[in-house]
Amino acid sequence: MKYKHLFFDLDHTLWDFERNSAECLADIYEVFNFKGLNISSLDAFQQEFSVVNKNYWSMLEQNLITHEELRRRRFQETLENLGAKDIEKTFGLEINEYFLGLLPKKAHLIEGAVEVLEYLLPKYELHIISNGWQDIQLNKMKSSEIHHYFGEVITNELAGTRKPDPRIFDYAIGKTQANLAESLMIGDNYEADILGAMNAKMDTVFYNPEELPTGQKPTFEIKKLIELKDFL
Structure with missing residues (x-):
């Protein structure tokens, strides 16, 4: 051998990751009232985050950004790309911390x-x-x-x-x-x-x-x- x-x-x-994160994003969509942020649908949120997240991980692996930048920016950029209005600069980081608390509990x-x-x-x-x-x-x-x-x-x-x-x-x-x-x-x-x-x-x-x-x-x-x- x-x-x-x-x-x-x-x-x-x-x-x-995709299935587990999709479940977390569905929870986030409700908990953080994304309908009130003019996010059109859960599906749009899930799809946009998947694209943005992959891009940030690619940049991380090329040493173009740090782990902390990924944590701070990936949800913020997702929401901005979807046209969310009047969100605080720290809102994306708040969501990210919630996401990281929930994600490891998933088992798929x-x-x-x-x-x-x-x-x-x-x-x-x-x-x-x-x-x-x-x-x-x-x-x-x-x-x-x-x-x-x-x-x-x-x-x-x-x-x-x-x-x-x-x-x-x-x-x-x-x-x-x-x-x-x-x-x-x-x-x-x-x-x-x-x-x-x-x-x-x-x-x-x-x-x-x-x-x-x-x-x-x-x-x-x-x-x-x-x-x-x-x-x-």
């Missing part, structure tokens, strides 16, 4: 996640490499009852850098005392997870349900998590 250590991304790879996982983890656990050492916040990621894993599958949970807070910087992968290898040649990174974000790991000389699995085009080819590519059983 070539691999001994499997490193998973969490959000969008195992933990269903990507289809096949538990089946795959059950299959892999007896065969490999499993770990997480995430750009999320340490406490929030740990709480997500506890809420969705997958924390017991993993040894190390490595975030940018521990490593002092974030994907796609190869140093977070180097840190993970050192932290787990793994052999690089026996390690495999599994994630959904081509730039952060796949290119980052490739630049650290680690083999990769690109979880690519939307069949997005790639430049450099990963070691493996899958559309469903269950496909991991085909080669692991």
Whole structure:
């Protein structure tokens, strides 16, 4: 068996961020009375936040903004883009704090996640490499009852850098005392997870349900998590 250590991304790879965040946004829409802010519909709010949030995470991964800027600006910009009137400059941050309090309590996982983890656990050492916040990621894993599958949970807070910087992968290898040649990174974000790991000389699995085009080819590519059983 070539691999001994499997490193998973969490959000969008195992933990269903889109579904979980949509539930949180529905709650926010009611609690903060978005109808009174002239936000046309819950669906419009959910769709706009998804776009804005992905853009901010992309900027974060390119070191163009900080975590604090993401927290402060993503909801504020979402509301402004939707034409919200007369909102305070701190309103977006207030919503973000509410969101981060509620989000980790959600438990929806990507289809096949538990089946795959059950299959892999007896065969490999499993770990997480995430750009999320340490406490929030740990709480997500506890809420969705997958924390017991993993040894190390490595975030940018521990490593002092974030994907796609190869140093977070180097840190993970050192932290787990793994052999690089026996390690495999599994994630959904081509730039952060796949290119980052490739630049650290680690083999990769690109979880690519939307069949997005790639430049450099990963070691493996899958559309469903269950496909991991085909080669692991």
